[in-house]
Amino acid sequence: MPRVVVLGAGQAGLSAAAHLVRRGLTPGDDLVVLDANDGPGGAWRHRWDDLTLGRAHRVADLPGFPLGEPDPDEPASAVVSRYYGAFEERLGLAVVRPVRVDAVTAEPDGTLAVRAGEHVWATRFLVNATGTWDRPFWPAYPGRDLFAGRQLHTHDFVTAAEFAGRHVVVVGGGTSAVQFLLLLDAAGAATTWVTRRPPNWTDRAFDDAWGRDVEATVSARTSAGLPTLSVVAATGLPLTSDYRHGIESGLLVSAGPLRALTRDGILLADGRAVRADAVLWATGFRPSLGHLAPLGLREPGGGVRLDGVRAVRDPRVFLVGYGASASTLGATRAGREAARGVLAALAEAGEGVRA
Numbered sequence: 001m002p003r004v005v006v007l008g009a010g011q012a013g014l015s016a017a018a019h020l021v022r023r024g025l026t027p028g029d030d031l032v033v034l035d036a037n038d039g040p041g042g043a044w045r046h047r048w049d050d051l052t053l054g055r056a057h058r059v060a061d062l063p064g065f066p067l068g069e070p071d072p073d074e075p076a077s078a079v080v081s082r083y084y085g086a087f088e089e090r091l092g093l094a095v096v097r098p099v100r101v102d103a104v105t106a107e108p109d110g111t112l113a114v115r116a117g118e119h120v121w122a123t124r125f126l127v128n129a130t131g132t133w134d135r136p137f138w139p140a141y142p143g144r145d146l147f148a149g150r151q152l153h154t155h156d157f158v159t160a161a162e163f164a165g166r167h168v169v170v171v172g173g174g175t176s177a178v179q180f181l182l183l184l185d186a187a188g189a190a191t192t193w194v195t196r197r198p199p200n201w202t203d204r205a206f207d208d209a210w211g212r213d214v215e216a217t218v219s220a221r222t223s224a225g226l227p228t229l230s231v232v233a234a235t236g237l238p239l240t241s242d243y244r245h246g247i248e249s250g251l252l253v254s255a256g257p258l259r260a261l262t263r264d265g266i267l268l269a270d271g272r273a274v275r276a277d278a279v280l281w282a283t284g285f286r287p288s289l290g291h292l293a294p295l296g297l298r299e300p301g302g303g304v305r306l307d308g309v310r311a312v313r314d315p316r317v318f319l320v321g322y323g324a325s326a327s328t329l330g331a332t333r334a335g336r337e338a339a340r341g342v343l344a345a346l347a348e349a350g351e352g353v354r355a
Contacts, residue, residue: 002032003351004342005114005123007291009035009095010042011060012321013129014084015335017093018063023343027093032121034114035097036134040088041081043133048157049075050183057175060332062087101130104317105294112295112316125342127318128292129335132285139171139283143261150278154180155285160187163278167192169266171258172282173199178237178252180282185251192274194266195254201243202236287322309338318342 004020006013017033025031037045044059053059054072059080061067065087070079088095104126105113114121136155144151154176160183168184170177173195184191237243246252257269265276289297289304297304297313304311304319311317318338321331 001111001122001124003030003123003346004032004125004127005112005121006031006033006127006129007035007101007114008042008129008131008321009033009037009040009084009088009093009097010044010129010131010321010331011062012131012331012335013042013127014087014093015063015332016127016129016318016320016338017335018065018087018091019336019339020342021091021093022063023339027091032123033093033095034099034101034116034121035095036100036130038098039081040085040095041077042084043131044080044084045077046133046155047075047077048159049077050159051076051179053079055179059083063332063336065090101291103291103294104128106314125316125318125345127320127335127338127342128289129321129331130288130291131321132287134288135286136281137284137286138281141258141260143263143267146263147261147265147279148263149265149276151281152278153281153283157280160184160189164188166190166277167265167275169194169258169274169276169279170282171195171279172284173197173237173254174282174284175237176284177282178243178246180280181251182242182246191251192266192276193252193254194256194258194268196257199252199254200236201239201247203239289319289322292317308341309334310341315345 004025006017013033017031020031021027039045052073053070053076056076059067067083099116101114101116103115105115107113107122111122111124112126114123114126133155136153138153157180163184164187167190169192170180171194177193181191181193243252255268258266259269260267261279262273265274266279267273295314295317297311297317299305304322306312306319306323309318309320311319318341320334320338
């Protein structure tokens with residue numbers, strides 16, 4: 001029986017696995033890593049090809065394995081998938097994939113059972129790093145079932161080229177929405193940007209100090225058992241040179257809130273009607289935690305209350321890539337914290353692991 005099962009082989013899961021291996025756990029024996037994808041890369045492997053490494057959010061280094069200086073014009077999905085794969089191979093993680101976990105249950109003997117179809121892994125501890133990619137958020141608006149054009153989510157976006165010569169409404173106030181607007185404009189599409197509130201532009205540097213401040217803000221919510229907020233609510237939108245130019249040109253200027261969809265387009269809150277061929281919902285994701293429902297981790301407020309990265313309602317469970325650790329930088333630190341927590345618990349049980 002593995003002492004630890006890690007669910008998810010993205011930034012957070014790989015970070016946790018690396019620290020566990022380096023402190024003495026053996027992959028495939030003490031430690032099992034399960035992943036729902038067909039190959040390495042986590043959520044990055046699903047990013048659209050137009051998202052090059054140079055346009056992507058910062059990719060944080062995995063523990064002791066610098067990314068280096070890849071070609072910034074190469075698709076981020078290819079760069080990160082290759083990078084994660086090399087890291088898995090270096091550590092000999094032997095990630096089991098594709099495995100989509102249905103449920104995690106508490107067993108009478110004190111173990112956790114990780115269930116995926118007919119397969120069951122019994123374990124002492126669980127490091128959950130399942131992220132958000134599997135749970136795209138589609139907000140409810142009147143007329144969504146009436147619109148005759150195409151509707152798609154960030155989750156489904158492939159390339160801006162397929163929208164050349166068309167009018168696309170981009171819904172959402174985050175970085176993905178801004179990137180889509182720039183890509184669509186370059187591909188020859190007309191766009192309208194709608195946001196619930198004015199875009200939250202900030203000229204603060206997105207450095208380590210900024211990251212710590214964001215994590216502190218989000219941690220206050222997870223410590224209270226409240227649902228996590230959208231990324232942009234905590235980070236704001238960076239005023240890069242490209243974004244400043246887009247604002248000056250009128251491309252990155254919100255038309256205001258969306259009231260409803262119509263057969264031919266949308267209706268804005270101020271009463272204006274806009275014809276559209278497609279609506280792109282860049283409305284974010286929610287944590288993918290449905291498989292943990294049998295453990296009863298959620299608080300009345302709707303979130304999972306954490307002590308650091310450890311679930312308060314079941315201390316055998318560590319959540320990384322959730323809440324404050326949803327960023328790549330935060331995920332790396334959370335993986336290390338989860339590993340330390342697991343190792344300390346094993347040491348307390350007299351299992352001879354270096355904590």
